[in-house]
Each structure stands twice: as structure tokens, then as C-alpha cells.
Amino acid sequence: MTDLTAYRSAARAWIEGKIAEFGREARRGLTPAEDLALGRRYLAAKYEAGYSGISWPRENGGQGLSPTEKLAFDREEILHGFPTEYFSISLGMPVPIMLRYLPDGWKQERAIAALRGDEIWCQLFSEPAAGSDLAALRTRAVQDPDNGDWILNGQKLWTSWAHLADYGVIVARSDPNVAKHRGLTYFWVDMKAPGVTVRPVTLAAGDAHVNEVYFDDVRIPDAQRLGPVGGGFGVAMETLIIERYSATDPAANGPSIARALADATRMTRDGRPLIEDGRVRERIARNFATQAALASIHRRALLSLEAGTQPGSEGAIHKLVSVRNRQRLSEFMIDIEGVSGVRWNEQATRKDDWATSWLTAPTGRIAGGADEMLLNTIAERILGLPQDHRPDKGVPFNEIPG
Amino acid sequence: MSVLLDEAQLQIADEAQRLVSAHYSGERLKGYLLERGAFDRELWERFGAQGWTAICYPEAFGGLDLGLLELGLVAEACGGAVTGVAALTSSFAMGQSLLYFGSEEQKADWLPQLAAGSVIGVVAFAEGQDMLPRAPRLRLEAGRLSGSKPAVVAGGIADGAVVLALGADGPVLALVDLSQRGVSRTLLDTFDNSRCTADLVFDDVEAHELPGSIDALAAARAILRLQAVIIGFEQVGGAQKMLTTARDYALTRRAFGQPIGAFQSVKHRIAEDYVLVELARANAIHAASRSGESDFGLYAAAARISATEAYDGVSRDAVQVHGGIGVTWEADLHLHQRRARTLAVEAGPLIFWEDEVITELQGAAQ
Numbered sequence: 001m002t003d004l005t006a007y008r009s010a011a012r013a014w015i016e017g018k019i020a021e022f023g024r025e026a027r028r029g030l031t032p033a034e035d036l037a038l039g040r041r042y043l044a045a046k047y048e049a050g051y052s053g054i055s056w057p058r059e060n061g062g063q064g065l066s067p068t069e070k071l072a073f074d075r076e077e078i079l080h081g082f083p084t085e086y087f088s089i090s091l092g093m094p095v096p097i098m099l100r101y102l103p104d105g106w107k108q109e110r111a112i113a114a115l116r117g118d119e120i121w122c123q124l125f126s127e128p129a130a131g132s133d134l135a136a137l138r139t140r141a142v143q144d145p146d147n148g149d150w151i152l153n154g155q156k157l158w159t160s161w162a163h164l165a166d167y168g169v170i171v172a173r174s175d176p177n178v179a180k181h182r183g184l185t186y187f188w189v190d191m192k193a194p195g196v197t198v199r200p201v202t203l204a205a206g207d208a209h210v211n212e213v214y215f216d217d218v219r220i221p222d223a224q225r226l227g228p229v230g231g232g233f234g235v236a237m238e239t240l241i242i243e244r245y246s247a248t249d250p251a252a253n254g255p256s257i258a259r260a261l262a263d264a265t266r267m268t269r270d271g272r273p274l275i276e277d278g279r280v281r282e283r284i285a286r287n288f289a290t291q292a293a294l295a296s297i298h299r300r301a302l303l304s305l306e307a308g309t310q311p312g313s314e315g316a317i318h319k320l321v322s323v324r325n326r327q328r329l330s331e332f333m334i335d336i337e338g339v340s341g342v343r344w345n346e347q348a349t350r351k352d353d354w355a356t357s358w359l360t361a362p363t364g365r366i367a368g369g370a371d372e373m374l375l376n377t378i379a380e381r382i383l384g385l386p387q388d389h390r391p392d393k394g395v396p397f398n399e400i401p402g
Numbered sequence: 403m404s405v406l407l408d409e410a411q412l413q414i415a416d417e418a419q420r421l422v423s424a425h426y427s428g429e430r431l432k433g434y435l436l437e438r439g440a441f442d443r444e445l446w447e448r449f450g451a452q453g454w455t456a457i458c459y460p461e462a463f464g465g466l467d468l469g470l471l472e473l474g475l476v477a478e479a480c481g482g483a484v485t486g487v488a489a490l491t492s493s494f495a496m497g498q499s500l501l502y503f504g505s506e507e508q509k510a511d512w513l514p515q516l517a518a519g520s521v522i523g524v525v526a527f528a529e530g531q532d533m534l535p536r537a538p539r540l541r542l543e544a545g546r547l548s549g550s551k552p553a554v555v556a557g558g559i560a561d562g563a564v565v566l567a568l569g570a571d572g573p574v575l576a577l578v579d580l581s582q583r584g585v586s587r588t589l590l591d592t593f594d595n596s597r598c599t600a601d602l603v604f605d606d607v608e609a610h611e612l613p614g615s616i617d618a619l620a621a622a623r624a625i626l627r628l629q630a631v632i633i634g635f636e637q638v639g640g641a642q643k644m645l646t647t648a649r650d651y652a653l654t655r656r657a658f659g660q661p662i663g664a665f666q667s668v669k670h671r672i673a674e675d676y677v678l679v680e681l682a683r684a685n686a687i688h689a690a691s692r693s694g695e696s697d698f699g700l701y702a703a704a705a706r707i708s709a710t711e712a713y714d715g716v717s718r719d720a721v722q723v724h725g726g727i728g729v730t731w732e733a734d735l736h737l738h739q740r741r742a743r744t745l746a747v748e749a750g751p752l753i754f755w756e757d758e759v760i761t762e763l764q765g766a767a768q
């Protein structure tokens with residue numbers, strides 16, 4: 001047995017021991033506050049067991065292992081619907097990036113608190129006028145010449161979990177007189193600071209985990225800056241790729257193929273199981289083939305990580321393909337259910353319910369890089385095709401027609 | 403488990419790419435397209451000399467004792483160059499039938515020659531729209547074969563065949579030497595004549611059951627799966643070639659003051675094609691690595707579906723990206739278009755493999 005195999009089976013055993021307390025079933029019917037509390041307890045248990053920050057250095061509260069062990073753990077954990085979503089952005093990007101830039105001491109305290117689920121960090125990048133085109137952001141950071149403090153003014157949008165967050169990382173415009181991506185600076189902020197207002201935004205399926213966040217004369221010391229003045233775009237890009245490759249579910253966190261098969265076998269039409277209908281067979285078979293390929297691509301990425309090479313396009317392929325696949329299959333499964341396909345269950349999750357999966361799927365095609373941006377990435381970075389025509393290229397930000 | 407290619411496999415792939423693409427000639431291929439019954443015999447002989455025909459046989463029969471992946475890599479190179487040699491996969495299928503289900507004598511008679519590439523073999527299972535007919539019209543009675551098999555790939559040039567026929571107690575797999583009297587072949591006009599596809603007619607011809615194929619339909623299905631994975635690699639090779647061709651053209655062809663690859667409708671189309679190729683490649687490699695396992699049938703079917711989607715899709719798009727020049731006889735794109743559809747139906751169309759996936763999933767769920 002290799003070390004990794006041993007690690008994986010120990011991890012699996014630990015995870016399986018937690019299903020009763022923290023799994024999908026345990027969460028059913030909880031209020032948001034109860035569910036968050038359960039999530040915090042799960043993170044604390046995970047920390048005590050030594051499964052937090054698996055690939056982080058020990059001095060930052062991590063385990064000092066490689067991404068391979070982390071992926072092995074995540075791959076098992078992802079199966080059971082544990083209440084980890086509140087912390088995934090926090091631990092995935094903002095905390096690792098501040099650990100890279102801040103001096104020792106305070107940052108380690110924060111990292112451990114975040115790993116234990118006691119504190120949450122959010123990522124304040126997108127704005128009403130800046131999503132895919134992040135560098136178009138307008139939130140202003142003006143430096144006070146007297147003491148070097150920065151004053152933040154503006155609005156962020158789509159900030160996941162900002163309503164629960166203790167801290168955040170933010171990119172703001174420090175110089176509007178230069179080209180758009182040169183005039184940005186990166187900071188961390190205290191979400192409880194005076195002048196920060198968080199308002200929830202309800203998403204299409206009725207859930208409200210994203211927010212708009214207003215900054216009104218929020219004063220922060222220069223010590224909260226990450227990276228050089230004007231270097232914010234680079235730090236933002238570094239943040240986005242910090243987690244080079246993460247655990248993936250070929251079903252994109254929607255219901256599994258096994259579930260589609262079982263449902264199509266249970267449901268009948270003219271007394272015959274729907275799975276005998278060629279159209280149903282075709283849809284499920286093709287969806288399976290795509291998911292099988294994604295799983296295979298994932299395993300290959302793991303092997304190349306183990307072999308010490310960085311994975312390439314796997315993440316982009318996975319995101320692009322899996323969510324569309326989930327969206328189409330969910331749509332289809334609602335279809336074949338017939339007139340009762342319209343039923344809506346408030347308690348259901350996207351993993352166990354076709355309607356919920358379907359209604360939440362579009363989010364996955366937009367958040368964290370829209371499909372079109374992924375296609376651009378593949379086309380430009382992997383295939384060497386030209387960049388799009390960009391009329392604002394090199395133009396000072398304050399001269400770009402708004 | 404999926405695999406990263408090792409040194410030896412990378413070497414086979416490189417060597418195959420080099421030899422096959424050096425040999426590629428669109429002009430020669432167009433000759434084979436126009437002429438029924440002709441194929442690239444010179445290249446076929448090189449395959450033999452190179453040992454590629456021997457890849458999947460044990461050393462005892464002159465084989466190299468390598469796996470599906472190694473042969474797949476050669477097939478991938480062949481796919482990229484649309485080689486006019488259907489025999490690589492057809493001989494493979496006949497040889498594997500004998501290897502798994504033949505008698506010692508049948509193996510000794512045929513395998514060394516198949517491994518050397520000195521004879522060409524085929525399998526003939528399908529009839530009409532049935533890939534694996536439960537009650538074949540071709541009959542085997544008292545060791546004599548009567549009836550016909552339609553559209554047998556490489557049937558026009560083959561020396562031997564393993565056929566699915568109806569015996570006294572149900573379907574059987576039988577070995578038949580095609581050089582006998584009473585065997586006649588009618589070459590078909592197809593949109594890819596280099597495949598030498600022919601109807602085979604048997605008029606009271608000597609044939610011998612494969613003793614290991616008690617359940618002949620299961621045996622034929624097992625062979626079809628092996629062949630499907632290798633053809634899947636060939637499709638991946640063709641799709642990859644079309645992808646590269648489309649990308650290269652999109653970088654050089656200009657319109658409205660910029661390379662057409664700067665237009666997103668072109669650029670994104672090509673990026674989507676890249677994804678199709680990567681999915682198909684991943685499934686082909688995974689299937690090859692599952693050979694001999696209980697889920698091989700499932701992954702072979704998945705590989706086949708992705709490969710067909712990729713080669714059809716990418717060759718269709720590549721023509722579109724080329725504009726007018728893409729639809730000419732002169733440009734070689736139609737060679738891929740033809741080959742994509744040919745390979746798609748030869749080893750079982752999508753609806754066959756979709757049913758296979760569902761059946762296997764149902765089996766696994768029980």
C-alpha cells in the first residue's frame with residue numbers, strides 16, 4: 001500500500017465516521033443559523049483530526065502535506081454534502097493569499113481561526129460594472145497624505161458569504177489616470193469596520209448567500225495593503241489561481257447518473273419503464289460518457305500532480321463541461337417526469353433534486369469564470385488563438401467611455 | 403485507473419506519428435477513395451515490419467505482448483493521417499477472436515501470420531441494422547457455411563474471417579478461410595473506398611466453430627468492445643488532426659482586418675472542439691486501461707460515444723472554419739469528413755453503444 005493509498009483510506013474512515021453527524025441527512029430541515037453552526041462544528045472537528053489546511057505549511061496551521069493528499073481528502077469529503085460551503089471561498093483564496101503577503105504573527109492566528117471555522121473571509125472583487133472584466137472596477141481607494149491610510153468608497157456585488165464574513169480581501173482603484181489594470185491596489189478589510197454595509201441579494205432559486213457590499217469612507221491603514229500600490233490586478237490574478245486544481249464532481253454537484261438511471265427505471269409511460277425509451281437511453285448514455293471522461297481527466301491530473309507536473313487545462317474543461325451537462329440532464333429529467341416535474345421542494349438540495357439542480361445550474365456557468373471566459377482561456381492559452389479586440393486596451397481608465 | 407503514458411508508450415506514439423505522417427499523401431488517398439478495392443498496401447507492409455500488427459499478441463505467436471493502449475496509440479497516429487489501411491483494426495479483431503475463443507490449432511494456424519501482418523483478417527458479425535444479430539441469417543450446418551454478410555470492412559482484401567452465424571443450437575462464431583472456392587465478394591461503392599468494404603457471400607464453404615465461444619453473442623460483443631476502443635483512438639487521432647488544422651487556418655486566414663481566429667464565433671468553436679477531443683482522448687485511454695476488468699464494457703462504450711461525437715463534430719467544424727476552400731476536393735478536409743462517418747458506423751453506431759452503456763449501468767446497479 002502506498003502512502004497515498006493509506007492516507008486516503010484513513011481519511012475515508014474518518015469522513016465516514018462523520019456522516020451521521022454532519023452529512024446531507026443531518027442537515028435536512030435545519031435553519032440557516034443552525035446549519036452554519038453545524039458547519040463550524042464540522043470544521044473544528046476536522047481541525048482537531050488534522051485534516052484542515054492539508055497542503056498548507058505547518059506554521060500557518062496546516063499539515064504540511066502536498067496538494068495530492070488534499071485532493072484525496074476533498075474527493076472523499078465532497079460525496080457527503082457536509083456543511084463546508086460557508087468556508088470554501090474563505091479557505092480557498094482570501095486566507096491563502098493574505099498568508100502570502102502579511103507578516104508573521106497575526107496572520108497565523110487568523111488562519112487557524114479560519115481553519116477551525118471560527119472566522120470567515122470573503123472575496124470582494126466583482127462589482128456592478130466589473131465581473132468578467134474585473135479590471136473595470138470602480139471602487140476607489142484614496143490615500144490620506146497625512147498618515148498613509150486608505151479611504152475606500154464604492155460598491156461590490158456578488159460577494160459570497162459577505163454577511164457571515166469577519167474579513168475580506170478587496171481590489172480597488174487607486175489611480176484612475178492609468179490603464180485600467182495598472183491602477184488597482186489590493187487590501188484586506190475588516191468587515192465589521194465602520195462604513196461597511198452588507199445587503200443580501202436573493203438568487204433565482206430563492207437562496208441568499210451572495211451580497212452587495214457598500215464602502216462609505218472606510219478607513220484602513222496602509223499595513224492592510226497586499227502587494228505594491230498599483231499592483232492589485234496581479235495579486236487578484238494570483239488569488240484566482242492559488243488553488244490550481246481542486247476536487248471535482250463529474251456531476252457538477254448535481255444528482256448522479258446512478259440517480260438518473262434509478263429515476264428513469266422507476267418512472268413509467270404506458271406501463272413501461274422510461275429507461276426503455278431510446279430517447280431517455282441516449283440522453284443518459286451520452287451524459288454518462290461525458291462524466292466518465294471528466295473523471296478520467298481528473299485522475300490524470302492527480303497523477304501528474306503526484307508526478308510533480310502542474311495540471312494544465314483540466315480545471316477549465318471540467319467547469320465548462322460538467323455544469324452544462326448537469327443543466328441539460330436536469331432539464332431533461334424534469335421533462336420526462338411529466339406533469340409532476342414542476343414540483344418544488346424548498347428543503348431539497350441540488351445534489352438530490354433535479355428541479356433544484358436545474359434552477360441553480362446557471363449560477364455555475366457564470367460564477368468563478370463564465371463559460372465564455374473559459375472558452376477564451378482555452379482558445380488563447382492552450383490553442384494560441386488571438387486575444388479578442390479590446391477597444392480599451394492601453395487607454396487610461398478615466399478616458400474609457402463609460 | 404487512468405494512466406500517464408510511460409517512456410515506452412510515448413516512444414511508440416512518436417514513432418507512429420512520425421512514420422505515418424511522413425507517409426501521408428492526400429493525393430494517394432484520393433486515389434483509394436475513387437478506386438474500389440485498392441488500399442495502401444505499402445503502408446500496411448510497413449506496419450508489419452514495424453511490429454505494429456504484432457502488438458496485442460503473446461510472444462508465443464510472434465507478438466509483442468503489449469496492450470490496448472499501445473495499439474491505440476498507433477491507431478491514433480493512423481487516424482491523424484487518415485491512412486488507407488483498414489486492416490490494422492480488422493485483423494486485430496479477428497486475431498483477438500482467435501486468441502480468446504479459438505482452439506490451439508486455430509491459433510497456431512492464424513495468429514503468427516496475423517501478428518506478422520502477412521495475412522489480413524476481418525470479423526463479420528453485423529447484419530442489417532443489428533450489430534450482433536441474435537438469429538443471424540448466415541448459417542453454419544455440419545461445418546459448412548451458407549449465406550452472406552453485408553458491408554464487411556476490409557472484406558474485399560481479407561484472407562480470413564471470424565463470422566457470427568446461426569448453428570444448430572443458436573449463434574456461433576466460426577473461422578473461415580476466405581481463399582476457398584465458394585467464397586465470393588462484392589466490393590461496395592462507399593464514401594470511403596479505401597476501407598475495401600465488401601459483401602461476403604458463402605456458398606457451402608468449410609468453416610470451423612471457435613470452441614471457446616459457447617456464448618457466441620457475448621464473445622462477439624467482447625471482440626467488438628476491444629475493436630471499438632482501438633477505433634476510438636483512431637477517431638481521436640482524426641479529431642485532433644482536424645482541430646489542429648482548424649486552429650492553424652484560423653491563425654492565418656484574415657478577414658475584416660484580423661485573423662478569423664480572433665472572431666469569437668470561430669475561436670470558441672475551436673475551443674469547444676478542443677474540449678471534445680480531450681474528453682474523447684480521456685475516455686479512450688481510460689477504456690484501454692480497463693481491459694480485462696468487469697467494467698470494461700461500460701468504458702469501451704463510453705469511449706466509443708465520445709470518440710464519435712468528437713471526430714464527427716470537429717471535422718464538421720473544421721470544414722466550416724475553412725470557408726469555401728474547405729468544401730473542395732483539393733483540400734483534404736473531406737477525407738476526414740468521410741473517415742469520421744465511416745469509423746462512426748463501422749464498429750457500431752451511436753445508438754448501439756448508447757444501449758451498451760445503459761445495459762452495463764443497469765448491470766452495475768443490480
Ligand SMILES: Cc1cc2nc3c(=O)[nH]c(=O)nc-3n(C[C@H](O)[C@H](O)[C@H](O)COP(=O)(O)OP(=O)(O)OC[C@H]3O[C@@H](n4cnc5c(N)ncnc54)[C@H](O)[C@@H]3O)c2cc1C
Pocket residue numbers: 089123124125126127128129130131132133157158159160161210363366367368369370371372373376388666
Ligand atoms: C453565485 C455567485 C457567487 C459569486 N461570488 C463572488 C464572490 O464571492 N466574489 C466576487 O468577487 N465575485 C463573485 N461572483 C461574481 C462572478 O465572478 C461574476 O458574476 C462573473 O465574473 C461574471 O461577471 P458578471 O456577472 O459581471 O457578468 P458579465 O461579465 O457582465 O458577463 C455577462 C455575459 O457576457 C459575457 N462576456 C463578458 N465578457 C466577455 C468576453 N470578453 N467575451 C465573451 N463574452 C463575454 C459573459 O460570459 C456573460 O455571458 C459571484 C457570482 C455568482 C453568480
